[in-house]
Amino acid sequence: MNSHKMPNSDCILHRILIEQVNTNCYIFGSKKTKKVVIIDPGGESEEIKNFLDRSELVPEFIINTHGHIDHIGANCDFDLPIYIHQKDANFLTNPFLSLAAFYGDLKKSPPASRLLEDGDDIVISDLSLKVIHTPGHTPGGISLKYNGVVFTGDTLFASGIGRTDLPYSSTKDIMNSIMKKLFILDDETIVFPGHGDKTTIGKERQEISWP
Numbered sequence: 001m002n003s004h005k006m007p008n009s010d011c012i013l014h015r016i017l018i019e020q021v022n023t024n025c026y027i028f029g030s031k032k033t034k035k036v037v038i039i040d041p042g043g044e045s046e047e048i049k050n051f052l053d054r055s056e057l058v059p060e061f062i063i064n065t066h067g068h069i070d071h072i073g074a075n076c077d078f079d080l081p082i083y084i085h086q087k088d089a090n091f092l093t094n095p096f097l098s099l100a101a102f103y104g105d106l107k108k109s110p111p112a113s114r115l116l117e118d119g120d121d122i123v124i125s126d127l128s129l130k131v132i133h134t135p136g137h138t139p140g141g142i143s144l145k146y147n148g149v150v151f152t153g154d155t156l157f158a159s160g161i162g163r164t165d166l167p168y169s170s171t172k173d174i175m176n177s178i179m180k181k182l183f184i185l186d187d188e189t190i191v192f193p194g195h196g197d198k199t200t201i202g203k204e205r206q207e208i209s210w211p
Contacts, residue, residue, distance in 0.1 A: 009031070010030065010031055010032065010126070010127070011028065011029070011030070011031060011127065011146070012027065012028065012029050012030065012031055012034075012036060012055075012057070013026065013027070013028050013149075013192075014026070014027040014051065014055075015027075015192070016044070016047060016048055016051060018041075018042040018043045018044050018070070018073075018074075019044070020043050020044065021042045021043055021069075021070035021073065022070075022195055023040060023042035023043070023070045023071060023194060023195060024040065024192065024193065024194055024195060024196075025038065025039065025040050025041050025042060025044075025048060026038075026039040026040065026151060026192060027039075027048075027051065027052070027057065027059075028124070028129075028146070028151075029057065029060075029124050029125065029127065030124060030125040030126050030127050032125070032126055033058075033125040033126065034055075034056060034057050034058055035057075035058050035059075035060050035124060035125040036052070036057045036058065036059055036060065036124065037059065037060055037061055037062070037063055037122070037124050037129075038059050038061075038062045038063070038078065038080070039062075039063050039064075039065065039144070039151055040063075040064060040065055040071040040072075040153070040194060041062060041071075041072075041073070041074035041075060041077075041078065042069075042070045042071050042072070042073045042074060043070075043073045043074050044074065045074040045077035045078065048074065049077075049078075059078070059080055060080070060081075060124060060125075061080050061081040061082065061083055061113070061114075062075055062078060062080050062081070062082045062083065063083045063084070063122065063129075063144065064082065064083070064084040064088070064092075064109075065141060065142050065143070065144070065151065065152075065153025065154070065155075065194060066084075066085075066088050066091070066137060066138040066140060066141040066142070066153050066154060067084060067088035067089075067090075067091020067092055067097065067098055067138060067140065068091070068098055068099050068138065068154070069095075069098045069099050069100040069103070069105065069107070071153070071154075071194060072091070072092060072098060072109045073100075073107065075092070075109035075110060076107065076108070076109055076110060081113035081114065082109065082110060082111070082112050082113050082114075083112065083113065083114045083116055083122065084112045084115070084116060084140065084142075085115070085116045085117070085131075085133060085140030085141070085142045086115035086116065086117065086140065087135070087138075087139040087140030088138050088139065088140030088141070089111070089112045089115055089140070091138070091140075092108070092109040092110070092111055092112060093108050093109065093110075093111055094108075095107065095108060097167075097168070099166070099167075116131050116142060117131065117133070118131060118132065118133035119131060122144070127146065128146070129144045129145065129146050130144070130145040130146070131143075131144060132144070132145055132150075132181050132182070133177075133181075134152070134153070134155040134156075134174075134177035134178070134181055134182065135170070135173045135174070135177055136155060136161075136162065136164060136169060136170050136171070136172075136173035136174020136175070136176070136177050136178075137153070137154040137155055137162035137163060137164065137166070137169055137174055138154075138166075138168060138169060139168055139173075141153055141154065141155055141162070141174075141177070143155060143156075143181070143182065145185070145189075148186070148188060148189055148190060149189065149190045149192065150182065150185060150189055150190070150191055150192070150201070151192045151193075152182065152191055152192070152193050152194065153193070153194045154193075154194040154195065155174060155177055155178065155182070156178055156182055156191060156193060156204060156208075157193045157194075157195060157196050157199075158191070158193065158196050158197050158198070158199035158203075158204070159199070159204070159207050159208065159209055160196075160208070160209050161174055161175075161178060161208065161209075161210070161211070162174060162194075164211060171211055175210065178208070182201065183201065183204075183205055185201045186201065186202075187200065187201055187202025187205070188200060188201075188202065189201040189202075191204065
């Protein structure tokens, strides 16, 4: 579990590594009100709940950056609204789309409460995340921007990009998403990816490894 220093002191940002699937789950929200959102709870719901309880944080809803099982696996363990891009909404309730079935798991997530679109604002208390539609890894993959920070899901990693050899993925789309929607951000923008360590837009612009 890691706490991250944000460019602005009005934010809470904690990373919980979901070790069984090696996914980064992020708790993001307001220091002022202690209201937070859970980004990509891929598993280990008890660890997430224990952290929230210890920190006296109030989760408002879940945001899934896309619909694969390693990012939605614990959705069903929380009685919270679920936000996901409309093009990945069916992944939540279809274990073949989410890839759960390929691991012998037929677990389903509850359906979405809100279908997101590019440019939407997601309000968490006194904060707001901007939705950036970044398809490629999945058709409805999104990134989430707040000031000098962007959560990129499985679109952009440290020195790499998301897989495009999976059903409904597209190398062309993910390259367009990165070049036209993420690499236009400031070099200093901190990238918090769905897997692996944090990085910056400037570093990835120099070091990215294309397929």
